[in-house]
Amino acid sequence: MDIDKVRELDHRFLFQNYGRQDLCFERGEKEFLYDLSGRRYIDLVAGIAVNSLGHSHPDIVSTICRQAGRLMHVSNLYLVREQALAAEALAGVAPAPLEKALFCNSGAEANEGALKLAVKATGRGRVVSTKNSFHGRTSVTLSATGQPKYQSGFEPLLPKVFDFIDYNSPEQLKSAVTRNTAAVILEPIQGEGGVVPASEEFIRAARDLCDERGALLIVDEVQTGMGRTGKWFGFQHYGVVPDIVTLAKALGNGMPIGALLSTPEIAASFKPGSHGTTFGGNPLAAAVARTVIEVMRRDKLVERSAELGSRWSQELRSLAVHGGAIKDVRGRGLMIGMEMGDEAKRFQEAALESGILVNVCGGRVVRMVPPLIVSEPSVRELNSTLKRFLEA
Numbered sequence: 001m002d003i004d005k006v007r008e009l010d011h012r013f014l015f016q017n018y019g020r021q022d023l024c025f026e027r028g029e030k031e032f033l034y035d036l037s038g039r040r041y042i043d044l045v046a047g048i049a050v051n052s053l054g055h056s057h058p059d060i061v062s063t064i065c066r067q068a069g070r071l072m073h074v075s076n077l078y079l080v081r082e083q084a085l086a087a088e089a090l091a092g093v094a095p096a097p098l099e100k101a102l103f104c105n106s107g108a109e110a111n112e113g114a115l116k117l118a119v120k121a122t123g124r125g126r127v128v129s130t131k132n133s134f135h136g137r138t139s140v141t142l143s144a145t146g147q148p149k150y151q152s153g154f155e156p157l158l159p160k161v162f163d164f165i166d167y168n169s170p171e172q173l174k175s176a177v178t179r180n181t182a183a184v185i186l187e188p189i190q191g192e193g194g195v196v197p198a199s200e201e202f203i204r205a206a207r208d209l210c211d212e213r214g215a216l217l218i219v220d221e222v223q224t225g226m227g228r229t230g231k232w233f234g235f236q237h238y239g240v241v242p243d244i245v246t247l248a249k250a251l252g253n254g255m256p257i258g259a260l261l262s263t264p265e266i267a268a269s270f271k272p273g274s275h276g277t278t279f280g281g282n283p284l285a286a287a288v289a290r291t292v293i294e295v296m297r298r299d300k301l302v303e304r305s306a307e308l309g310s311r312w313s314q315e316l317r318s319l320a321v322h323g324g325a326i327k328d329v330r331g332r333g334l335m336i337g338m339e340m341g342d343e344a345k346r347f348q349e350a351a352l353e354s355g356i357l358v359n360v361c362g363g364r365v366v367r368m369v370p371p372l373i374v375s376e377p378s379v380r381e382l383n384s385t386l387k388r389f390l391e392a
């Protein structure tokens, strides 16, 4: 089937709720994708920070085949061995006391669970979130999302329990967190908002104020987690430990799975029946999550993200001095954003012409969140494409 036929079927039979690019891929290997005509692309998007081990990783493929042939799904009415093992693996990489996991199917669901848990654990009803944040598309997570463009048209559904403050404003945090606040929810680097890292002052103030006023700190690691920023979790750059952490995306390397992590004490507020999902942590998804963690540890991919990411950001900064199209290079590890204003879309197109996929977030920032296994030649190819673009 060629792309014309896929486009026709898409327009005829699918909701048109995505602004899709006119590209269709048939297969992937490592950091490469191949379209229906066989053209190769360097994938620096990785399904938006999902395919951290790259495409068709042999360990993931064999885990899926083995587990699918054994047991794919069983209800959470029963003990699920692969889920227990995945939780043990997560506890092995998360700092104490974050040793309890609850599995679900996506980032939005992980945040839903985290917000419900915070309300249940504290008995309070308000939540502080940040402007320009992104926490998901369900009605509660959309309400927690500090970007009106996503909320427009859905207002009657949005719970009015969120107080929004400017990201990186410890002063506003101070007045927003009260004795009615169940939780503060924030991203360590705002991803969809344009790859904006939190300041040390802001995260520390969030931790201190939550402690002082009895609120819980929820860190949304859906995009930044699982080694993306050069540590297992983005909050580890700040020397704080949150009360609740949410994960999804790279946890399954493409297998839909999310999780929330918390302390035994807080987790105990959810009793049997308090929360749940049919698919969450099923044997197939959980087996993949465990393999993801094992491969990342074995191949030292968190360390690679830190090392390659900082070297690459340096190279991009030195390229940025030519021309002035790049106003800023931000991020951590292999989560890199180049602030390019109106040039961002133009560079995305130029990269695509050279067979490289990058993505634009916040309307003005070129985001690169490649597989953590991305090769040095692929990084050099992006650099030369950028250099040619800046010179032109």
Ligand SMILES: Cc1ncc(COP(=O)(O)O)c(C=O)c1O
Pocket (backbone or CB within 6 Å): 048, 106, 107, 108, 109, 111, 134, 135, 136, 137, 187, 191, 192, 220, 221, 222, 223, 224, 248, 249
């Ligand atoms: C920080 C953050 N939280 C939550 C989500 C929502 O995750 P999902 O699309 O899996 O529901 C995203 C998705 O981009 C995200 O970046």
